[in-house]
Amino acid sequence: MSGSASWSFSEEDSVAMTALLQKFLFESNARCALLVDRSGQLVATVGEQPNFDPTAFATLTAADFSANDQLARLIGETDFSSLFHQGEKESMYLADVARRVILVALFDNRTTLGLVRLKLKDTVADLTKLFHEVFSRGGPGKPQQAGLLAGADDEIDKLFG
Amino acid sequence: MSMINYASREINCKIVYYGSGLGGKTTNLEHVYGKTKPDTRGKLISLATETERTLFFDFLPVDLGTIRGFKTRFHLYTVPGQVYYNASRKLILKGVDGIVFVADSQIERMEANQEAMQNLYDNMAEYGYDLTKMPFVIQYNKRDLPNAAPLADLQASLNPGWEVTDAAKQRVAPDPYHAGENLVSQLPTGEWVERAQYFEAVAVTGDGVFETLRAVSKLVLKTLS
Numbered sequence: 001m002s003g004s005a006s007w008s009f010s011e012e013d014s015v016a017m018t019a020l021l022q023k024f025l026f027e028s029n030a031r032c033a034l035l036v037d038r039s040g041q042l043v044a045t046v047g048e049q050p051n052f053d054p055t056a057f058a059t060l061t062a063a064d065f066s067a068n069d070q071l072a073r074l075i076g077e078t079d080f081s082s083l084f085h086q087g088e089k090e091s092m093y094l095a096d097v098a099r100r101v102i103l104v105a106l107f108d109n110r111t112t113l114g115l116v117r118l119k120l121k122d123t124v125a126d127l128t129k130l131f132h133e134v135f136s137r138g139g140p141g142k143p144q145q146a147g148l149l150a151g152a153d154d155e156i157d158k159l160f161g
Numbered sequence: 162m163s164m165i166n167y168a169s170r171e172i173n174c175k176i177v178y179y180g181s182g183l184g185g186k187t188t189n190l191e192h193v194y195g196k197t198k199p200d201t202r203g204k205l206i207s208l209a210t211e212t213e214r215t216l217f218f219d220f221l222p223v224d225l226g227t228i229r230g231f232k233t234r235f236h237l238y239t240v241p242g243q244v245y246y247n248a249s250r251k252l253i254l255k256g257v258d259g260i261v262f263v264a265d266s267q268i269e270r271m272e273a274n275q276e277a278m279q280n281l282y283d284n285m286a287e288y289g290y291d292l293t294k295m296p297f298v299i300q301y302n303k304r305d306l307p308n309a310a311p312l313a314d315l316q317a318s319l320n321p322g323w324e325v326t327d328a329a330k331q332r333v334a335p336d337p338y339h340a341g342e343n344l345v346s347q348l349p350t351g352e353w354v355e356r357a358q359y360f361e362a363v364a365v366t367g368d369g370v371f372e373t374l375r376a377v378s379k380l381v382l383k384t385l386s
């Protein structure tokens with residue numbers, strides 16, 4: 001492989017992700033759910049609009065998760081499939097989806113860790129199915145992706161001089 | 162790993178600034194941050210030590226324009242250059258789309274540059290990425306210093322070229338940024354070699370910073386065309 005493969009998702013994928021996350025929020029009473037890809041890019045946000053910078057949040061989430069993956073390896077685990085950070089008022093629960101994406105749930109004392117964890121499990125299973133589909137067609141050279149910028153060389157040249 | 166979001170019409174790409182400690186990677190991002198309009202860039206996040214050495218990474222998202230109705234959003238990262246931070250350095254390379262190698266031009270740093278370059282090859286190889294087949298540019302920074310090595314020495318040491326075996330690529334390709342120089346050329350021995358694009362810079366004043374960023378971004382977008 002020359003570099004890392006790219007991936008893409010469509011309007012319909014986005015609608016499907018949002019629906020799964022909304023169902024999760026409804027059932028768990030968590031405040032907000034975010035999907036972040038392992039390289040640190042924000043894929044989706046659902047629920048109460050967070051009052052922090054979501055891009056920065058996504059980057060730190062991915063870094064947090066990969067640092068913890070390495071810690072897991074050091075102690076002889078292959079990975080930690082989920083992480084929990086507890087605050088006085090706000091807490092967050094992070095879970096791996098299909099080894100490519102991280103689901104983050106932000107919640108406060110209107111719910112409990114137990115309920116969030118329980119509902120998250122089903123959501124992770126549903127999202128895993130969805131992302132397997134997305135990734136199986138999203139590789140480089142696959143129809144949707146190939147040619148997004150095909151023939152745009154002139155435009156690229158113009159943009160960057 | 163570039164991510165294309167058809168719902169929000171965005172192309173997201175990841176660019177990593179790599180190189181030996183104190184070479185000027187963080188300074189590059191600080192300059193980009195300072196010189197871009199607030200509505201086209203996000204926050205600059207720095208996970209650094211008390212003494213401002215990068216501990217995990219710096220991060221800056223910038224929008225570089227719109228192509229075919231898609232916003233091109235670049236996520237710029239720096240790695241910690243200090244040798245003993247290799248574990249975190251490697252993590253940052255995950256999913257990278259383009260690399261800028263920031264070399265410290267000072268003669269005293271020649272060996273450190275070479276070690277960092279070797280470390281980059283090794284870490285990339287561990288992910289199965291081939292540096293010679295992806296967007297990769299070299300920045301010779303700190304050209305302002307009196308002890309800066311001559312460009313030719315730096316090129317010979319850090320950018321000697323890799324062999325081009327693909328017959329289709331075995332023809333002279335001029336360097337668009339340096340008149341009279343070639344990126345792909347044939348050696349007297351008959352063998353074809355390709356060099357990475359290179360730029361001279363003084364990151365503290367901003368000289369060469371945007372040239373470098375534009376060049377690597379362009380290479381990244383061309384991989385999608």
Ligand SMILES: Nc1nc2c(ncn2[C@@H]2O[C@H](COP(=O)(O)OP(=O)(O)OP(=O)(O)O)[C@@H](O)[C@H]2O)c(=O)[nH]1
Nearest residue numbers: 182183184185186187188215241242303363364365
């Ligand atoms: N003279 C001169 N100094 C520079 C230049 N670029 C950076 N510096 C200085 O070099 C020092 C280190 O710069 P940084 O940007 O922090 O280096 P770094 O590569 O991020 O270092 P690590 O985080 O340890 O890997 C700072 O004091 C900068 O001001 C340059 O072009 N010329």
Ligand SMILES: [Mg+2]
Nearest residue numbers: 186187214215
């Ligand atoms: Mg730094």
